[in-house]
Amino acid sequence: NAGVTQTPKFQVLKTGQSMTLQCAQDMNHEYMSWYRQDPGMGLRLIHYSVGAGITDQGEVPNGYNVSRSTTEDFPLRLLSAAPSQTSVYFCASSLQGNYGYTFGSGTRLTVV
Amino acid sequence: QQQVKQSPQSLIVQKGGIPIINCAYENTAFDYFPWYQQFPGKGPALLIAIRPDVSEKKEGRFTISFNKSAKQFSLHIMDSQPGDSATYFCAATGGGGSNYKLTFGKGTLLTVNP
Numbered sequence: 001n002a003g004v005t006q007t008p009k010f011q012v013l014k015t016g017q018s019m020t021l022q023c024a025q026d027m028n029h030e031y032m033s034w035y036r037q038d039p040g041m042g043l044r045l046i047h048y049s050v051g052a053g054i055t056d057q058g059e060v061p062n063g064y065n066v067s068r069s070t071t072e073d074f075p076l077r078l079l080s081a082a083p084s085q086t087s088v089y090f091c092a093s094s095l096q097g098n099y100g101y102t103f104g105s106g107t108r109l110t111v112v
Numbered sequence: 113q114q115q116v117k118q119s120p121q122s123l124i125v126q127k128g129g130i131p132i133i134n135c136a137y138e139n140t141a142f143d144y145f146p147w148y149q150q151f152p153g154k155g156p157a158l159l160i161a162i163r164p165d166v167s168e169k170k171e172g173r174f175t176i177s178f179n180k181s182a183k184q185f186s187l188h189i190m191d192s193q194p195g196d197s198a199t200y201f202c203a204a205t206g207g208g209g210s211n212y213k214l215t216f217g218k219g220t221l222l223t224v225n226p
Contacts (some may be wrong), residue, residue, distance in 0.1 A: 035216075042218040048213060100158035
C-alpha cells in the first residue's frame with residue numbers, strides 16, 4: 001500500500017517552460033487535491049476533484065490546470081512556468097471530504 | 113480573506129512542557145477541524161481531528177480543545193518530547209458542498225529542547 005505517490009521529488013524549470021506534476025493514490029479515494037506550500041503562507045488549495053471527471057478551482061488556480069480521468073491519478077499541469085510558482089507542491093487524497101486527507105511527500109519546484 | 117488564523121508562528125518549550133497552539137475560524141459552517149504535523153522534507157500527516165459536537169478530544173499525548181461559541185480550537189501536547197519538534201497546522205472544512213476543501217492556518221513551528 002503506497003498511499004499517495006508524487007513525482008518528481010525535485011524539479012528546476014526555466015521561465016515559460018511547461019511541465020506536469022504527477023500524483024497517484026492506491027486507496028480508492030474519491031477526493032483529491034493539490035496544495036502549494038510557501039514559507040509563512042501555510043498550504044493553499046490550487047485545484048481539487050471529488051471524483052473521476054470532476055474538478056474545480058481552489059484558492060490559487062491561476063497558471064495551473066488539472067484533469068481527473070481515473071480515480072487513481074490527478075496530475076497538475078503548469079502551463080507556462082513563472083518564478084512565482086516556485087514552491088513545494090503537495091497532492092492529497094481522502095475517502096470522504098470531511099475526513100482526514102493523506103498527503104504525498106511533495107514536489108519541490110524551482111522556476112528560474 | 114484568511115478563514116483560519118493560527119498562533120503563535122513559532123514556539124519553543126523544554127522537554128516535558130505543554131505547548132499550546134491556538135486557532136480561530138470565521139466560517140460557522142465548518143464542521144471538521146483536523147490538525148496536521150509536518151516534519152522537514154515530508155508531507156503533512158493527520159495528527160488528530162475534532163467535530164464541533166464535542167468540546168475535547170484526546171489521542172495519546174495530544175488533546176484538542178474546542179470552543180464553538182468563541183469559534184476557537186487549540187492543540188495541547190502533554191509531556192512534550194524533542195521528537196515532537198515539527199510544524200503544526202490547524203485546518204477546517206465543511207459547509208454543505210464545501211466539505212472537501214481544507215482551509216489551513218499558516219502553521220506553528222514547534223521546537224522542544226532536550
